Amino acid sequence: MFLEISDLKKSFGEGDSKVQVLKGIDLNVDKGEICVLLGPSGSGKSTLLNIIGGIDSPDSGYVSINGEKMVDMTEKRLTRYRREHLGYVFQMYNLIPNLNIKENIEVGAYLSDNPLNIDDLLHTLGLYEHRHKLPNQLSGGQQQRTSIGRALVKNPDILLCDEPTGALDYSTSKEILKLIEDVNRKYGNTVIMVTHNDAIKEMADTVVKLRDGKIRKAYRNENKISAEELDW
């Protein structure tokens, strides 16, 4: 199994105000598949994503990728792990305001020994014409494409997307989802996407529904449809 999560628990706060956010999560994801984590606010999906991404740590349980457990990693090793294997996309695009679009993508390429060709990627992202513009000259959708480009350019094993369409309108959201689907097909990255939009589950290989820190339902989606066909 490529990604293995076992009995993952996590709580925040202390004493009376202690809240258990993850109450024992077990999950397996195969290499190259799209896994959608669904759930309402406070269900623990972002915390789970952050633990997978190595920017948060569990109280107990473990995450292992390709057989390597993250709990055993030092902070330095974790940074290296993120550098070599992970790409992150957030709801807010978090682009660097005084770098142009191409340079923002170069920020990701710098981290890899074998980055993808940036111009090719810009074409794939539909941003080639805008490559010399600054982020504030682009629409929200274009900015999110840039942030996906930044995450993808180092050709990560896993692309972690935290509500990537949360700040976008319907058609732009579909464009972004299509893009994620395209790059998954083209580059074969494993995609783990957190969303509270129930409709998105239709494009996933694996669907995991979380509520109150537990997996309520996890299944393989046998009737997967393309992002273009999604509707909500």
Add this chain to the structure above:
Amino acid sequence: MKNPLNKRLLRELRTEFGKYAVIFLFMVMTIGLESGDLVASDSMITTCNQRYEKYHVENGHFHLKQKMKDKAIEKIEKDDVSVYPDFYVERSYKGKDKKEKTLRIYESRDEINQLCIMDGSLPEKDNEIVIDRMFADNNKTKTGDVIAIDGKDYTVSGLVSFSDYTTMFRNNSDMMFDSVNFGVAMGTKSEFESLSDRNLTYNYAWTYNAGDPADDIEEKKWSDDLLETVVDAAGEGGGATALGSMLGVLNMDNGIDDYVPRYTNQAMNFAGDDLGSDRGSMLAFLYILIAVLAFIFGVTISHTITKEATVIGTLRASGYTRGELFRHYISMPIIVTLIAALVGNVLGYTYMKGVIANLYYSSYSLPKYETLWNQQAFVLTTVIPIFLMLLVTGATLARKLKLSPLQFIRRDLTKSKRKKAVKLPHFKFFNRFRLRIILQNISSYLTLIFGVFVASTILLFGMMFVPLLNNVSNISREHMVAKYQYMLKGDARTSNKDAEKFAVCTMNTYVDGYNQEAATVYGIFDDSRYIKDKLPEKGAVISSGMAEKYKLKDGDDFLLKEQYEDKLIKLQVRGILDSPTTIGVYLSHSYYEDVFDVDKDYYCAYFSDSEITDISDNKIFNCITEKDMTKMADQLKVSMGDMFTIVEAFAVVMFILVVYLLTKIILERNSTSISMVKILGYEDREIGQLYLVATSWVVLLAVLISFALVTELIQLIFVAFMKGYSGWIPFGIATKTYVQCFILAIVSYLVVAAMQMHRIKKVPMDEALKNVE
């Protein structure tokens, strides 16, 4: 692949050009000034030290009342020294400022104490004369000008630096040199003969045939040994008396008037000692300024990190290491410091060196100097500022970047757990709002207070001196014992009813085994008209200046040492006489008799409130008047006047810079809130009242607190500074100075406030509605 983040640096520089330009220029100015000072002073020190050999400078000199016979010279020269007659006469003339000037005109000097020609040429005709360059500058005299001495016109053929007079000390015992009213000159040999009919001083210079002594201790030993031979030889050749006559310069009988080995010669050493003596304080000043700028950078970085928290979080989550981000964010301050240091050094070696050299040339009569490459100056003005910048900004950055990627993404930037809002008293809403702004920006405000403190220190330091020196002149005048003090060469009678006899000699203060400085010891007869305090039968009354300088109080013992002997005298303080600018010891005559073993009627000086006209000049050794008492303060004003102006300008620029940069950061940090209150309907004026008044409070408070603290600090610096000088200046900052500084600080602040008001007006209303990018 190069780190693409580096591309931001140039853009950051472009968008924040104003900020970086101001910091850069300020740094260049400071480092340039410091580098120029180090280069100029070190080059001059080298020139000063090399002049001894280059211009064949004496190892010492002595004055005799009569010309020495050849036999006497031979006797002295048996001590392995060479003796050179170096006679001079003194003449007075009216300067362009209508004040009386004294010129000490030397016989043509070929072999000893040669001259460095700064402009023009040496005199060739009898009506030509060369004068000291600085005396000429101070009296607006140029080559080619004509000065009338004793009714004869002399053309100034050149301006020179006398290798044995880098400072114009008329007498070696003077508290301060006086290059405005006293200068040295040289004419032709034949002209000197015609001038030598009166006021001729038989000055003899000597050099050791074995070369210069290794240090002051060896020099003292050699010169002490030589003194005995000189006294002996002078006794044969010029009718001198015993060694006892060497007790000070004032109570001599026939024989030696003065004996000045090189190491005690103020005219020769004062400038050399002073050159570079301020190095420590100048460097401390530079480093404090760099620290202030580093703190400003620290606040800027802290602000940038807050602003870019989510970007940093994303980069860290993507795999950027702390080290990579640390290097990125620290690049700008380091690059700015590095370039400023390099440009500053270039400026130091070119323009500033000249500025500083001119400052030295306006104080001292130094020979021409050659600029020398100064490796240490480069390290002190480049490596250390960069290190300081790295230390301060690095510490801020390291602390900030310690947070986890998740904390950055969530903008959870305080390491401690979320604090509750500080509970404020029930002030009016606007005042509570302002307090919140101060609390929110506490690190910016603390840096601002630190910067204002440093700027106030410099400002007050620059502005206090002229009033202080004026005050010193007034105090000196007010506390003069008598309008005239005549020091006699021997017994001299007068019919002047104001005249009152007293005994006097010069001793050295002696603390911790070292000679300190000359103190005048008076022996006052009973019922003195001029010293009204009752003097004790035993023990001494000392001047308040001496008490303050040496921290002496009633009942304390202190030591005095005879100037050219090892004999020590222990005296007890039995009272303090109000004379804040002098180092004086007052004894009853009967006690003076016991201490110095002199006769009951012995006297060698007169106090008088009117000029004594019935004693011939050749019986008077010296006359101290009001002009002599204010000489120190007047000379300091002349030689340091330009420096004070530079310091004041520097302080104002620094004040504006610190306040401007930090208020700018505070406003930028609050731009969203400012935009929001604009949307709510607040007017620019009201927003200004909220955001700028908060800063005004802090600035006002910082200035006032600074004044209190700075006064203490300056007093410490001043006292340490004055302890290195002869005499004493009582410390005090005039109320007027505080008022002037305060007004200057507030006006500077208002300039900044006006600029920031403009900034507030420019904040767009959609700022609050924009997303992060």
